[in-house]
Amino acid sequence: MKPTYLTRIPAAEAHIRATGERLTQPRVAMLATLMTADHAISHLDAVDALAKHHPMDRVTVYRVLEWLVTMGIAHRIAGDDRVWRFMLTAAKPNGKANAQHLQHAHFTCNDCGQTFCLDEVSPKLPVKVPAGFKTIDVDLKLRGQCAHCA
């Protein structure tokens, strides 16, 4: 069954505390919200989801989301509608961010519009680039129908 917001609070606090940065209510609430999502959520989705338990300013949502990205806790995905969507970066068992996650795939459903992470697809992409080009980051994006809509 789906995890609820409230049950994620302690884990969210621990995760933020582990960064050594300031532990603030908006950060906890935002991270707990991300933890309950099984797909990438937009800034607006986040505002709506937070409205129930911990309403906060739109701009704060932007800034907290950006902070989570710079901390490596979340990553952002460019949607076809020019809207950023955010998702937790997969963590390794020890709690550290997964470096391999930098190179991974996303699947966006043409019907429902949801975006999912496909971690299992990614790490072994053999990508050849022309001479002189240096690859730092790889992003694989699929479009189609998700299991629910097909």
Added chain:
Amino acid sequence: MKPTYLTRIPAAEAHIRATGERLTQPRVAMLATLMTADHAISHLDAVDALAKHHPMDRVTVYRVLEWLVTMGIAHRIAGDDRVWRFMLTAAKPNGKANAQHLQHAHFTCNDCGQTFCLDEVSPKLPVKVPAGFKTIDVDLKLRGQCAHCA
């Protein structure tokens, strides 16, 4: 050496005439401009580039670009800055759009910001998706340093 705008006009006219749609000045100018670019250009880049030889309205640029995409002559790429960039779709020797081009890779340089097409990388991507998911379109995006900036 780089192709110039003027030398591309005849080819652009021929290409548009081949679609069976109306041959208009903005379409010719836009296509000729795209033909001189070796990397993906934004809507604003296009407006600036056209200003010299064939100034046209911002909105017209958007619409012509969109028309070129629906015709399969160009394709659009979502940039990390939420800006669409456009590029000619590689044509096969017979002049028809290349269907395989639908599944291909882009390389964006972190330093100069230019985006290039890597047609040779793409077609044989073995992508596994979870059960029930149906892939229709694949987009591979690389980030790093291009040959010029490295």
Added chain:
DNA sequence: TTGCAGATGCAATTGAGTCGCAAATCAATT
């Protein structure tokens, strides 16, 4: 408890992209 760097809220701004509508243009037909 206090001090203050860093975080948040609010209002205003930016900038890519879109919409509606009147005027202009292309091309088919006379």
Added chain:
DNA sequence: AATTGATTTGCGACTCAATTGCATCTGCAA
């Protein structure tokens, strides 16, 4: 060559995600 009618273009106004500036508040350490 002129007419006609459907498409396109230009212009203004608009939408909406995201950002910026600044005053206020808050977490944390001394």
